[in-house]
Amino acid sequence: EIVLTQSPGTLSLSPGERATLSCRATETVKSDRLVWYQQKAGQPPRLLIYGASSRATGIPDRFSGSGSGTDFTLTIDRLEPEDFAVYFCQQYVGLEYTFSQGTKLEMK
Amino acid sequence: QVLLVQSGAEAKKPGASVKVTCKASGYTFTKYHMHWVRQAPGQGLDWMGIIRDTDGFTQYAQKFQGRVTMTRDTSTNTVYMELSSLRSEDTAVYFCAREEEATYHFDYWGQGTLVTVSS
Numbered sequence: 675e676i677v678l679t680q681s682p683g684t685l686s687l688s689p690g691e692r693a694t695l696s697c698r699a700t701e702t703v704k705s706d707r708l709v710w711y712q713q714k715a716g717q718p719p720r721l722l723i724y725g726a727s728s729r730a731t732g733i734p735d736r737f738s739g740s741g742s743g744t745d746f747t748l749t750i751d752r753l754e755p756e757d758f759a760v761y762f763c764q765q766y767v768g769l770e771y772t773f774s775q776g777t778k779l780e781m782k
Numbered sequence: 783q784v785l786l787v788q789s790g791a792e793a794k795k796p797g798a799s800v801k802v803t804c805k806a807s808g809y810t811f812t813k814y815h816m817h818w819v820r821q822a823p824g825q826g827l828d829w830m831g832i833i834r835d836t837d838g839f840t841q842y843a844q845k846f847q848g849r850v851t852m853t854r855d856t857s858t859n860t861v862y863m864e865l866s867s868l869r870s871e872d873t874a875v876y877f878c879a880r881e882e883e884a885t886y887h888f889d890y891w892g893q894g895t896l897v898t899v900s901s
Contacts, residue, residue: 771829
């Protein structure tokens with residue numbers, strides 16, 4: 675089973691700053707199968723980025739995804755107050771979907 | 783609009799079973815896979831399995847094999863997830879989530895159903 679490890683576990687930033695979140699896989703993940711979600715307390719996850727770099731419908735362009743192979747990155751430019759949440763990456767390989775443990779983006 | 787509406791919270795005793803429903807609307811039900819994902823309190827997301835779009839074929843995550851059953855009723859656009867032999871570690875919020883075939887991501891999610899297992 676592929677394990678996805680996110681870093682950092684917690685990221686403390688201020689509105690207006692840039693957030694860079696990392697997702698590392700234990701084996702190669704095809705780019706079209708790497709996904710990012712945002713989750714706020716008491717809500718289901720919200721699709722942000724699919725195919726490693728494609729923004730989902732309605733997602734602002736300050737969110738961007740990049741990477742390939744085993745290393746993927748979610749970048750959030752010019753943080754807005756509503757961006758402070760938990761972020762997960764997810765992959766699909768070998769008939770199984772797996773999620774990372776998440777990065778909590780908190781306001782400094 | 784696309785909606786996935788799940789059944790309400792459940793409280794179960796260890797050893798019992800629970801069946802959670804997910805009613806879909808706003809799209810062609812048989813053109814999308816449906817997945818179940820759970821989240822224990824304060825924890826990450828755990829994929830449980832999939833029921834496929836056209837034929838209802840199911841595939842479960844290895845850790846839930848033998849305990850989970852996913853079914854659907856295409857006449858009511860409803861998907862069911864039954865988990866048996868419940869233990870305290872199964873206390874979690876259970877989500878259904880939709881996937882368009884071969885896209886590998888979940889674009890719409892249900893609101894979640896809290897299942898609490900306690901003696």
